[in-house]
Amino acid sequence: MPRTNETFDLVIAANRLPVDRVVGPDGEATWRTSPGGLVTAMESVMKGRDGAWVGWAGEAGQAPDPFVADDGMYLHPVPLSEDEVAHYYEGFSNDTLWPIYHDVIVPATFHRYWFGAYQAVNRKFAEAICQVAAEGATVWVHDYQLQLVPTMVRELRPDVRIGWFNHIPFPPVELFAQLPWRRAILEGLLGADYLGFQRVADSQNFIRACRQLLGLPTKGDTVSVSRSDSARRVRASAVPISIDFQGLEELAKQPETQQRAREIRESLGDPQTLIVGVDRLDYTKGIGHRIKAYGELLAEDKVAPPRETFVQVATPSRERVAAYQALRSEIEGEVGRLNGEYSRIGAPAVQYLHHAYPRHEMASLYLAADVMLVTPLRDGMNLVAKEYVTCRHDEGGALVLSEFTGAFHELHQAFVCNPHDIEGLKQTIMRAIQTPPKEKRRLMRAMRRRVADHDVQRWASRFLDNLAHAPERPSVPPGQAPSRPSPHVRAVHEAPANEPANEPAPAPAPAAPA
Ligand code: ADP
Ligand code: F6P
Numbered sequence: 001m002p003r004t005n006e007t008f009d010l011v012i013a014a015n016r017l018p019v020d021r022v023v024g025p026d027g028e029a030t031w032r033t034s035p036g037g038l039v040t041a042m043e044s045v046m047k048g049r050d051g052a053w054v055g056w057a058g059e060a061g062q063a064p065d066p067f068v069a070d071d072g073m074y075l076h077p078v079p080l081s082e083d084e085v086a087h088y089y090e091g092f093s094n095d096t097l098w099p100i101y102h103d104v105i106v107p108a109t110f111h112r113y114w115f116g117a118y119q120a121v122n123r124k125f126a127e128a129i130c131q132v133a134a135e136g137a138t139v140w141v142h143d144y145q146l147q148l149v150p151t152m153v154r155e156l157r158p159d160v161r162i163g164w165f166n167h168i169p170f171p172p173v174e175l176f177a178q179l180p181w182r183r184a185i186l187e188g189l190l191g192a193d194y195l196g197f198q199r200v201a202d203s204q205n206f207i208r209a210c211r212q213l214l215g216l217p218t219k220g221d222t223v224s225v226s227r228s229d230s231a232r233r234v235r236a237s238a239v240p241i242s243i244d245f246q247g248l249e250e251l252a253k254q255p256e257t258q259q260r261a262r263e264i265r266e267s268l269g270d271p272q273t274l275i276v277g278v279d280r281l282d283y284t285k286g287i288g289h290r291i292k293a294y295g296e297l298l299a300e301d302k303v304a305p306p307r308e309t310f311v312q313v314a315t316p317s318r319e320r321v322a323a324y325q326a327l328r329s330e331i332e333g334e335v336g337r338l339n340g341e342y343s344r345i346g347a348p349a350v351q352y353l354h355h356a357y358p359r360h361e362m363a364s365l366y367l368a369a370d371v372m373l374v375t376p377l378r379d380g381m382n383l384v385a386k387e388y389v390t391c392r393h394d395e396g397g398a399l400v401l402s403e404f405t406g407a408f409h410e411l412h413q414a415f416v417c418n419p420h421d422i423e424g425l426k427q428t429i430m431r432a433i434q435t436p437p438k439e440k441r442r443l444m445r446a447m448r449r450r451v452a453d454h455d456v457q458r459w460a461s462r463f464l465d466n467l468a469h470a471p472e473r474p475s476v477p478p479g480q481a482p483s484r485p486s487p488h489v490r491a492v493h494e495a496p497a498n499e500p501a502n503e504p505a506p507a508p509a510p511a512a513p514a
Contacts, residue, residue, distance in 0.1 A: 006066075006074065007134035010051035013125055015089070015145035017075050018043045020058030034058060035280060035315060035356065037241070037383040038142055038167050044244035045460040046073050052132045054078060054125060060085045066132075078128050080121065087117035090321050093145045099323075100179060101144060101171050102284045102378045106323045108178065115181050119148060122188070126152035133160050138467065141192070143167045148184065151191025163467035164192045167241065168380040169406075170202040173209045186214055190225050194470035195236040196463050198380045198406040203236045222471050233471035239462050240406055243386045245455040252363045252391035260360070261367035269347060271309040273433050276369035278362070278384050279376075280317040281354070283327050286375040286402060286419040287314060291334050291350070293425040298342045298349055302430060306347035313353045313365070366391035371398050371432045374405065375419040381406035385414070386451050395441040395448070398432040410450055413443035 018039045019031040033039065046053060052074040057063055063079035080089065091114035099108040126149050129139055133153075141149045141164045150162050176182055186209055189195060197203040203221065210216045210223045217224045217231075224231040251257055265274060275294075279285035294310055297303045303310075314331060318324045335352045342349035357365075366372070372388040385407040388399055401407060401414035408416065415435075417428040465474045 006052070006132065007137070008050065008052040008074065008132055009134050009137050010049060010140070011054060011129055011133045011137055012042060012046065012051060012140045012142065013054040013129050013146060013149060014038055014042065014142040015056055015093070017053060017055035017057055017077060018046075018073070019069065019075070021064060023059070032356075035317060037381065040383055041241050041243060041456050041459075042142070044247060044456045047071060052076055054128045054132065056080050056089075074132075076128055076132050078121075078124055084117055084121050086320075087111075087114045088121040089145070090318065092118040094318050094321050095323070096179070097144045098168075098284075100175055101168050103169075103171070104175060105283050105377055110180060112180075115184075119184075122146060122148035123152055125149050126156060129153055130156045133157060135159055137161070138464065139163070140165070140463070140467070148188035149191075151188045154191040161467060162192045163194045163196065163463065163470075164189060165196040165239070165241075165463060166198065166202065166380070169199070169378055170197055170205045172205050173212050176205070176209050177213060182209070182213055186210055190223065190234050192234060194463075194467040195234065196239040196466065197236065198238065198240050199409055200238045202380075203238050206236050221473075235466065235471040235473070237466065237473075239459060239466065240410060240454070241381050241383070242451060242454050242456045242459045243383050243390060244457075245390050245452045248359075248363065248387060248390045249393055251360060252367055253393055254360075257360055257363050258367060260364035264364055264368040268309050268311070268351070269306040271306050273303075273308045273370045274368055275303075275308060275310045275371045275373060275429070275433075276313070276365060277311070277373040277375075278313040278365070279315065281314040281324065281328055281331065282317055283323060284376055284378050286377045287312065287331055288327075288334065289377070289419040289422065289425065290373050290375045291331065291338065293422050293429060294350070295334070295338050296422065297426055297429065298338060302426075303433075305343060305349050308433070309347075309351065310349065311351040311353065311365070311369075313355070313357070315356055316354060362387070363391050366397075367394075369397060371400060371429065373400050373429070374407070374414075375400065375402045375417060375425065376405050377402070377419055379405040379407075383407075385411060389444060389447040390451055392444050392448065395444045396437070397444060398435065398440050399444075399447065400428055400432050410454065411447045413446045 016034040016039060018034055020034045021029055022032055023029050054076045055078060057077040060080055060082040063077035066076045069075055091111060095109045096114060099106050125146055130153060133139055137160045139153055139160050139162045143166060150164050153160065153162055179185065195206065207218050207223055211218045217227060221237045222233045222235050224233050268274060277290060279287055335350050338349050366388045374382055374385045376382060382405040385399060385401055385405065399414040400417055401411060402419050403416055415428050415432040417425045419425055
């Protein structure tokens, strides 16, 4: 149902809408869920809230008219031309910023005209936001694709409150400084009232960059936007994202989901140990390191199909970007080599699936997996890790988790690995397979408690509460209402009182060897 000229008290803006418009070979247009953790998290947050979502509908050309989705959310599409998709999205966002923000795992590409497109598209987003934001609205901007938007919105609409959350890491200043447009990006972000990051290290990297590259005064978790005594202050801190624990757990408990999990195992020949990886096909995810380690375990006969079976779901992603094309060839070549060498008829060494699946199928796969491999080289959070433990209401399964994910800072009871250390990774995989079920249940129970207590609604409440109080911290005595409450904070998921500046980093606690 198209609607126009409506305004909202809560506006969120992300590069993608929660649904992508896809035109089939028959010319028929359909909508399908957009890929990635941002959409998984924000879809749950927006359910039941009255707000608008500004974003790209996933195809080049004219944008559809604004419309209300089946779940009642108001979606406001932003059009991107072919050139803008190539230069703003595939180019500057995913071939310049993405590598710089992920430890330069692959080299970053710099083109001045890509930055020009990034500026132009950020301006389009800012204008679209201002069109749907009511007087005094809360505007919540998301991710690295929209870092210029906070200042652009502030210039157009000084009446609104502006927050920004980064779903990916924020790089150390030594890497960030490589960006020829580093000043423009920091100045773009400083238009916000509050900036949220996944980890303490990310928010500190940002604050340090403002001090060293812009020469701005910083104090604790705030940055002054000029040197004057009366300068506006911007707060930056860590608010780690999460998932809809209750909703996903309910899905995993459904008899159909459990039945499907059994079917998955049966169709794989009922392995003793089913090992699973689920990732966008992205070089940050460490899929190659994982396959190398598994290949060596096969060669050493420590694992063998069908007793151990490895399923790798590699979700299609950014398929026109050269680094992603190279990664796909590399991974598929390696999987082919392992299968040629170690598969038997009816018992492949590695089952490789290059598809997207509905949520209930993902839940069944998590339930079926005895060992889940989450081994990124760098990852803002990694929601797959939290989804896995959420689905394991039976307290079964074992999570192998890279110390370079945001999730590592919360899920201390995982089997922790450094994916660069292939020998260590092999040992960790074997420990996850061999640790006695009773001990694994204890570890799983503790991780489930953490995700249940820190779910996506609590994350959203904390973010919005921080935004409402910025540049001060919300400091609410237990049991009392906040002095300046955000109208969007749900009562049942109140932000924790006297929230610390940042979440403390945990002491790494690798699981004991079997
Ligand atoms: P990222 O945002 O980098 O993709 P996350 O692990 O944070 O990584 O989030 C990935 C999200 O995408 C999760 O919600 C996961 O369930 C979903 N997902 C990943 N692969 C698939 C797939 N093949 N089909 C459907 N959903 C997927
Ligand atoms: O969190 C990183 C991110 O870029 C998100 O914006 C999105 O959830 C995901 O990765 C998918 O990427 P893309 O939108 O480029 O397909």
